[in-house]
Amino acid sequence: MKANKAFNLKKDTRAQVGIGTLIIFIAMVLVAAVAAAVLIQTSGILQQKAQATGKQSTQEVSSNLMIKNIEGVRAKTGTNLSDTIDMLKLQVGLNVGSSPVDVNQVVISITDGTIAHNLVYGGNTKSYDPMTGFVATNTAAQNLEALLTNSGNPTQFYTVDRIRDEDQSFSQGNPVMNTGDLILVYISTTSSDGASLTAIGSTSGNLTSSDLSLVPRTLVNIVLTPESGAATVAEFVTPSSYGVKENVQLYP
Secondary structure (H helix, E strand, O other): OOOOOOOOOOOOOOOOOOHHHHHHHHHHHHHHHHHHHHHHHHHHHHHHHHHHHHHHHHHHHOOOEEEEEEEEEOEEEOOEEOOOEOEEEEEEEEOOOOOOEEHHHOEEEEEOOOOEEEEEEOOOOOOOOOOOOOOOOOOHHHHHHHHHHOOOHHHOEEEEEEEEOOOOOOOOOOOEEOOOOEEEEEEEOOOHHHHOOOEEOOEEOOOOOOOOOEOOOOEEEEEEEOOOOOOEEEEEEOOOOOOOOOEEEEEO
16 A cells, blocks of 8 residues: 655745835835826816816807897888888897806897898997997987997997896896896898988987898898807798888797
8 A cells, every 4th residue: 555645835934025125116106106196187187178068068059049029110200101121129038047148249140132231239349349329328229329320330230228137237338148138139120211211119310221121021031149159040031011010020
């Protein structure tokens, strides 16, 4: 029979010691710490950029402004009415959840199919010279009169008035719309025929032409382009006859 064999495990109690091992260990810890710090910083920057991009994208694709109603007004002298629509009154509000809108930076494009104008707010001092006759401390009616009676104004500018402004933050000099605000935008569309008359609504004086001509059955396109957000478009055809109406409902 074979003799039983005994197996003994060799105990190795030796280990690396010394300054070299300590340096390697510290270096590994430092590398791991630096790598972790870089990853944390990079992820934070990416998160901030992603949030900013998401917010900007939401603003660009969302429509802040909403045209609720458009009414046309004909020029007159006594009971004699113009054959054209000579002023537009746009009732404009903000969509739910919209950020504030600075009307100073809203560009309105309007065309009657033949003539097109790009209009800015009459009190815009940030990008353009103010409209002739515009005064920030004037009433909306006074600035509307300046729009309708000063040559060149109707082809370059529009004016506004507030309908609802709970926090009293909207003014002629600082026309900033907040959620819940509702304003009237006045666009002069006075034709050469209308300019020969003496009044539009409650405004009287020497009317000036806008070069537009909104006769019956005219296709009108209006685009409101805010500083940020999608443009708002309103397109309508004027009625086949204005009859004896001074104020004509046009949109919706």
